[in-house]
Amino acid sequence: MQTPLERELAAARRQTDELLQTVRHESLYERPIPERHRIIFYLGHLEAFDWNLMARCALDLPSFHPSFDRLFAFGIDPEEGRLPADNPSDWPRVEEVQRYNVRARQVIDQSVPNVPEEILHAAIEHRLMHAETLAYIMHQLPYERKQAPEGQEVVEVGQALPPANSLALQGEVEIPDGIAELGRPRDDGFGWDNEYEALAEKVPAFAIDRYKVTNGEYLEFVREGGPPPFFWTERAGEWYYRGMFAEAPLPLDWPVYVTKCQAEEYTRWGGGALPTEAQFHRAAARSAPSINSDFRHWDPVPVTADVTPEDAPAQMTGNGWEWTSTVFGPFPGFVPQPYYANYSSPFFDGAHYVLKGGSPRTAARLLRPSFRNWFRPSYPYIYATFRMVRS
Secondary structure: OOOHHHHHHHHHHHHHHHHHOOEOHHHOOOOOOOOOOOHHHHHHHHHHHHHHHHHHHHOOOOOOOHHHHHHOOOOOOOOOOOOOOOOHHHOOOHHHHHHHHHHHHHHHHHHHHHOOHHHHHHHHHHHHHHHHHHHHHHHOOOHHHEOOOOOOOOOOOOOOOOOOOHHHHHOEEEEOOEEEEEOOOOOOOOOOHHHOOOEEEEEOOEEEEOOOOEHHHHHHHHHOOOOOOOOEEEEOOEEEEEOOOOEEEOOOOOEOOOOHHHHHHHHHHHOOEOOOHHHHHHHHOOOOOOOOOOOOOOOOOOOOOOOOOOOOOOOOOOOOEEEEEEEOOOOOOOOOEOOEOOOOHHHOOOOOEEEEOOOOOOOHHHOOOOOOEEEOOOOOOOOEEOOOEEO
16 A cells, blocks of 8 residues: 555656646657757656666665666756757657656656655655646647647636726735744755755835736836736737637736746836745735645636735735745755755855745645745746735
């Protein structure tokens, strides 16, 4: 009988298997995002990571394909202007990768009762993180190169709702001065190295937008000369949203997906600022999670879709990650995890910023308050939203 963690691993595998099946076979060598690997890499990476972590690192089992263990070990995050230049012919055939995957799973499944629980947690969460990474990568594939999983709900984006005075939609929530509880204690279950140690930070009083900034609000900024978001397309003077499986007239009451640079330009225009990580924690402590998370939908839902008390900000967890103004860095007491030493520390470079909350494609177990996401400020492909604060 499977343990709860083994069942979680099986469920995470189903999630990524279904996602990879949305890509038509002939498109597995495409590179939808110039800064990322070709899709064929991710087909091998998920099993190679599990193999390297559980079979090689935890159990010291002999390798059956050392070259694939190395080839599919790590993703990439190149500096701006230094894009990968490999060709499809540089990668193995799909059938070879699939055979490697089958063998790796067979050996892992036979050995998994001996894998330490912390390693299993890491394998499950790594795969679930890639379920989101793969989604935003595949989002950039032309529609004819992918198809929605059979029988799975796909959000219809066929109608743009009227803004109903979009700026009046916002409103603010007053957050009194107090202590932000950041990070997590080491004895409080599994976490990644950048989540430790727990610390308390005093935060002065501030006001925060009740809702994420919407497409409708951002459209007013664009009409005044602001930069249009990556997920928008203009034709004949009309704006459209590029959804995962369909394009539609811009849904004005959905949160806008933007880069941090675009979010900052909007906040200057709107007279506010992005919240710090500590301010986000203070505000999120009063907010309930959105219904749009844990793979429930492919695209956003309206910012008003969740029932939220009037004195609390809405959707601070789910329906889109939220940019903060905080540079990604270690908390005091940071120690790299010995089995994944380069998970966080290579990105403590001053060039990545913290995002909090979660998106429609973020797994439930990654929605914990201490979880930290991070990206470069000009990276346009992620499901990242924002809201403003004012002192």
